[in-house]
Amino acid sequence: MDNLDKIFNSFSGKGLFKNKVVLQSNYTPEIITHRTEQMEAVATILAPILRGDKVSNLFIYGKTGSGKTLTVRHVGSKIVEKTKNLGNDNLKFVYINCKMKKISDTEYRILAELIHELGGSVPATGLPTDQVYSRFVDLIDNKKQIILIVLDEIDQAVKKISDNFIYTLTRLNSELKNSQISLIGISNSITFMDNLDPRVRSSLGEEELVFPPYNALQLQDILKERADNAFGENILEEGVIAKCAAFAAREHGDARRALDLLRVAGELAERDSSKKVSLVYIDSANNKIERDKMLDIIESEPKQFQLVLMGIMALDGKKDYESIFTGDVYNAYQEICNKTKNEVLTQRRISDILAEFDMLGIINARVISKGRQGRTREIKLMLAPNIKIKAREILEKSLDI
DNA sequence: CGAGATTCATGTGAAGTATACCTTTAGGCTTAA
């Protein structure tokens, strides 16, 4: 039997999964475990919508994977359903994730996305921003309705743009004759509100809600709940769920992470044509997730960013480099540009690119002063060895080296 | 020997430039009555 047969066989038999969708991150379960309190709180705040009243703006904190998005969407869709049952269609529920790079990292794009979600359309660029606002107003204000806008990862948006975007949005209410806008902001940084314009803070923070992270036991409950649907009988080895929960609990109780772990572990086991998901698969799953995330980021980076990264990788690990400095990176980068016939950018720009890599966690850079030898960034490549190799392959392929 | 002054290599902010799109508008051409 050759390898292909083996691969196909492992898929043709009944796999380990009964229903894999349940473990995917965009799946919305019917029952949301350990979040009843928060759901009720959100519901209470949103309830006035049923009487057609405007509701307070809501602000929600909580670490990633603490069920914020899930809860809000769930309550949102319930309330939309409810209003429909009451014979109204005067509620629009719009969910926007400000972090998805393609969609929204400028005021313009968020607005465009908003309009798009509401059934309108705007070009990707070109209009004066205030024109876009007036289009938005036109679109909304043609009848009496309530617009409930959820801005997920709002801290990202504010960081990239500025907080008067939110201010404008809240102020829009005074321009609207018929409809009303309510905002729900979701953020995973607790400190986010602190450095906000006071006016914005007071208008956005009319109601606040904190989602505490799940602890390991709660994570276990969530995992069990879903694993029952996702896997067949007796597929999971004893302690698998506990281990997933423990891993995720270590990462500030990230439920999404826990589910991913379980799913990937299942996939790996299946690929091995194992009959069971055993504990070791969780470790490999953990590595794989880490790696895939990084490699995805690297692959989708623009060309110049990749060139810079290539420069860093060329220096990384060389004996004569105790630590890497901006100037070294710039030289290596120039060399690579010349070799690959790419345009060479200024050092100023490279400085910004390095700062962005730092944000992404691909490198760790800190500004140090070397006295007479001036000031510079001390750069460390933060990729695990096995990732480095893969990353290099990806870069070479994409840069055509 | 110690306090300031210097200095280096870059960080960082502001403002400007080039390019790629977008809308609006006006003029010219086609078309149908």
Add this chain to the structure above:
DNA sequence: AAGCCTAAAGGTATACTTCACATGAATCTCGTA
């Protein structure tokens, strides 16, 4: 005459450049004990 197409004019976003100034500790300088 109405309708349609096209090109020019006037905007914006994005990625980058240019210019100018800010930094902060090792090192130098020089007065003093």
